[in-house]
Amino acid sequence: MNDRIRELRRQSLEARPVISAERALLITEFYRGLAGPTDSAPVKRALALKHLLARKSLYLGPGELIVGERGPEPKATPTYPELTCHSLQDLDILDSRPKTPFFVSPETRAIYRDTIIPFWKGHSLRDKIFAEMSAPWTKAYQAGVFTEFMEQRAPGHTVLDDKIYGRGFEDFRRDIARNLELLDPLRDPEALRKREQWRAMDIAAEALVLYAERYAGLARDLAAAEKDPRRKEELGRIAEVCSRVPRHAPRNLWEALQYYWFVHLGVITELNTWDSFNPGRLDHHLDPFYQRGLAEGSLDRDKAQELLQAFWIKFNNQPAPPKVGVTAEESATYTDFCLINLGGLAEDGADGVNEMSYLLLDVVEEMRLLQPSSMVQVSRKNPDRFLKRALRIVRTGYGQPSIFNAEAILQEMLGQGKSLKDARSGGASGCVEAGIFGKENYNLTGYFNLPKVLEITLHDGLDPRSGKRIGLATGGPESFASFDQLFEAFRRQVRHFVDVKVAGNNIIERLYAEHMPAPFLSLLIDDCLERGRDYHDGGARYNTSYIQGVGLGTLSDCLASLKYHVFEKKTLSLGEMVKVLQADFQGQEPLRQLLLNKTPKYGNDDDYADDLMKRAFEAYYEAVEGRPNTKGGAYHINLLPTTVHIYFGRVTGATAEGRKAGEPLSEGISPVQGADRQGPTAVMKSAAKMDHLRTGGTLLNQKFTPQLLADESGLDNLVHLVRTYFQMDGHHVQFNVVSAETLRQAQKDPQKYRDLIVRVAGYSDYFVDLGETLQNEIIRRTEHDSF
């Protein structure tokens, strides 16, 4: 990386996340006096965006090539009081919490106290949502049965396709004008709604063009004052780029990147969408510009790399908007989940890996930033070289890129009824969620705590933490004569809580459609523009709602434990088990160890436990799959946790597989931490027993030490491991190459790290099974190995 990038990267890494009150002030100003009383909701939102983009501070730092920030400067993070109005207490928490804090200046606090809070308190969408929720919803939410993604952040969860690389916003506006012209109020009963939506979209499109013009002006001013002739010329180029895009289609790599970045800022300024926004399959979009630049001689590899690196830094400058409450628990991170997709299949189904794929992997490796995230879609048609290149980055312990199965994603999409052509332009976003890029609204609506539902089942519908009834009365523990009866009660409870959750979602989705339309985002996702329908109101071609199941590993092991010890071996009765769990295994350590060590566990390729996992999967799938949402689409499941398995663990008492109260649940579809003892092939075999293709994404984490991947054959075998998992239809796997610090943890707490494999000397073994001296030697080696 050159000096310019090194400096920009340093600034990005060192910038401190602070709360900026600018957006809150501007939006309040707009709603207080400028919003027309008769404007429709979409037009009002479009005018609000225009107000923001016309007035928000510009930032153009020294050395920058790609310009524009969400806040007034890098990591100055705006708030969205129309959605969530932070209280003074929230601000104090944000300012002082040890993890993911945001600095709140006394001025910001004063602005909130005097202006923002008085105007928005009780009137934010969050207030409306909580006021609308039923008593059963509120009780289940407070008990930690599920979370709610839309309560303080807007549904976004969508990804851009290639539509901006061949067309400018002027073209979009022309389409809108044509639609307005052809609108026939006589024959179209929805004429008014469409007209308002198109007007709003036009205003939103114009707003971004004007915002870019402001940057062009700033760059011209800076160029005029600049002494350094090289920088002067660069600023001139920036001015030229910003007056070209997004108004017109981009002509070169620089314009393409700047165009996307303006669009990104438009989306995340309009609303605080989940997963920010995402350019999707960036190698596919950018390679033509790269090739053309090389052919014309206007670009070389170094220049292209520099532009891409400058682009990367822009993502890292935007921490996720400050979350509070349960939402902060489920997603305790600064990352805003933009997941760059590389590789996979081309639109015609051919191998989609190109030169830009490799160039971007170089960028990922060199930049080593938290954001953006990156992934590779691995198709059976992609060369091993591509997968191996990605795994070389993985082995440095960076945790990126994550590895996805392109064919599985394709089949998942086809299974959901999407066309083959559209399915091929799909991928994964956020953590692992599959969707069609540029044509789908696929919303994660909340996490669902599966082990908690089993706990409630074992307590006849009561939450043992509060003693309150929150579930169905399905009978006390002594009433179940067989495991099947118990499982049936569990199945009914799952269905009940999914009912409660979906009833809530149905209201929340409509609140967004009516109060918070997103005309800007609607410009970007087909077929909102063609239909004259908002993104939140079913305008997208495909509309999917997901409920993300959490703790499948913990649940499976609990079921195995209950079936094996209670109903088969009769080690103890179900009533006795429930008492032991209520007492958090107090005085029952031998029993707890028995449950931990002498019970079939998911993740070992043991059908006893894996069959129960499949049964639990089916129960959850049936409870969710195919329910209609409010946008003309349907519900599906996916299985991923972000950080919610920690929170869900905290609200769940001791569990029958030996987990103590409050400890984390298993994450994704990974086995319980330390329960898998047969190595990675067994984990993958177990995980592949569920039908990944009927989900919208599953997450599998595997831990490795660097030594295991040190040589070429280690890497080759990792390629084989991935390829085989994908042959079995696995959706995703990520390799966590552990640090010396983790090994030290494993030394202290061996039970949790039973699955950690280390390479010893031409030989691999479980770390916790090694003697202390040898463990120490490996820790030392891990510290010193640098790839």
Place this chain on the structure above:
Amino acid sequence: MVTGVLFDIKRYALHDGPGIRTTVFFKGCPLRCAWCHNPEGQSPFSELMVKPSRCLADCYLCLERCPEAAVSKSGDILRVDRQKCRTCGACAEACPAEALVLIGRRVSASQAAAEIFKDEVFYRQSGGGVTFSGGEPVMQTSFLEELLEECHRREVHTTVDTSGHVPWPSLASVQSKVHLFLYDLKLMDEDRHRDLTGVTNLIILENLKRLVQGGSRVVVRLPLIKGLNDDRDNIEATAEFLRGLGGVERVDLLSYHALGRAKYERLDRPQPAGEYAAPSRRELEQIKNRIQAFGLEVHTGG
């Protein structure tokens, strides 16, 4: 039904032949190498392994179950009286914490096969397969034959890791079903070999010759222990012998590691008398060069 005694089955074994493999460890070995890192593989019978650090306070299930009163706990220290213990395994079965583990179980060939072929899909993708190791797998000849036969039916690649100290007819009977032999050579000097492994090397060298002459693919593995067998004389004598055989595919150098040390304690066996160490990286490189000088292909690591 043919049965055999195994002490472990390890999946995702990457160092015992090509690709992703499952390594099957046969219990029982004719050699008693002083530096052995798998001492639990030596005896052909089940053995009780004790890991006192895993033992739970206030848990006496093993004491309750042991029919011979061989298990005791004084303070919190778990002990097994090996004179009284008849390795019935009752204590290990009762132990919730895996402080007591019975090593070695008798299984039928079909039980073993059920485990072995679980990773078949990985073998196919990676060009891997099954490695039979130990202990000495060829000692349990008919059991090994049965498993090799099953591998053949399924067209799965087979590797046998052998000490070579077995009657030739045993080796001959499996030869045609083994795709690759990993053949361990410890020392060329017969007296020193006898001192350090308890057996002569004459059978080992003769069997190796016959295997190679019979057309088997053979990779020779040299475990290297500093000061015992890494001297120039032994290395050159080994290389000379291997060159003479003509058909050895490759020589793998395996450095000694101390992994097995803790196991002796857990089996209540005396630790090997000597202090063993691996040759240094430089010495290893030198050994590699010496052997290569005889026109042989050499790899370090398995």
